[in-house]
Amino acid sequence: MNKMLTFETIRNNYEVQVYLEFTDKAFILVDYKDHGKGHALYAANIAGKILKCLEYSKREQELAKIAAFVHDIGNVISKYEHDQSSAKIFLDIAGESNYNEEVFVIASAIGCHEDKSIDPVSSIAAALILGDKTDVRRERIRTKNFHYLDKHFRVAAACQNVNILVNRRKMNIGLHIEIDTTICSVMDYFEIFMSRTNYCRRASNILNCNFELYINKDKFL
Ligand SMILES: [Fe+2]
Ligand SMILES: [Fe+2]
Numbered sequence: 001m002n003k004m005l006t007f008e009t010i011r012n013n014y015e016v017q018v019y020l021e022f023t024d025k026a027f028i029l030v031d032y033k034d035h036g037k038g039h040a041l042y043a044a045n046i047a048g049k050i051l052k053c054l055e056y057s058k059r060e061q062e063l064a065k066i067a068a069f070v071h072d073i074g075n076v077i078s079k080y081e082h083d084q085s086s087a088k089i090f091l092d093i094a095g096e097s098n099y100n101e102e103v104f105v106i107a108s109a110i111g112c113h114e115d116k117s118i119d120p121v122s123s124i125a126a127a128l129i130l131g132d133k134t135d136v137r138r139e140r141i142r143t144k145n146f147h148y149l150d151k152h153f154r155v156a157a158a159c160q161n162v163n164i165l166v167n168r169r170k171m172n173i174g175l176h177i178e179i180d181t182t183i184c185s186v187m188d189y190f191e192i193f194m195s196r197t198n199y200c201r202r203a204s205n206i207l208n209c210n211f212e213l214y215i216n217k218d219k220f221l
Pocket of ligand 1 (some may be wrong): 071
């Protein structure tokens with residue numbers, strides 16, 4: 001890997017592409033939701049957009065996009081502790097001779113993205129977590145017959161429209177979701193996604209923002 005780490009070089013990196021594709025194939029077999037390129041790109045776009053709206057530097061936006069794009073590549077080995085394996089794989093791809101502060105900022109952001117016991121360790125980590133944990137799009141669910149899904153998947157399947165809006169003046173990050181209440185209730189959403197919602201709130205706080213949640217245009221947070 002050449003020395004200047006960019007989003008495009010990581011996105012087009014052969015190893016990264018193979019790991020995301022392999023993960024996707026393995027998860028399709030067990031009907032598990034998309035953790036491949038679709039999710040990686042969504043998380044990267046949202047992470048970059050949030051830091052851009054909050055007027056972080058272009059380089060910080062890029063580091064957040066890189067971290068978000070590769071945050072789940074460790075699933076190629078196992079879902080168990082994939083945050084740690086993703087960080088390690090990223091370090092291997094970056095290459096020891098290229099280690100610098102940016103590489104470690106990315107690795108530590110990836111490494112903490114599932115650890116809800118501590119606050120995100122940096123603004124890059126916070127942006128990655130918001131990109132990852134707000135990805136409740138129904139497109140990630142592969143089964144078409146939603147009524148036979150367990151509750152977690154049914155809630156995700158009910159999320160029709162997902163939008164992240166950042167208000168720089170009010171320092172708010174808003175997650176706007178439209179839920180199909182014929183598939184699940186708003187209460188089901190909270191039951192399943194409460195810890196993820198709290199994590200989004202803590203990540204927003206690291207960026208000096210409040211986190212707001214709107215479901216079917218009603219404000220819940
Ligand atoms: Fe993850
Ligand atoms: Fe993820």
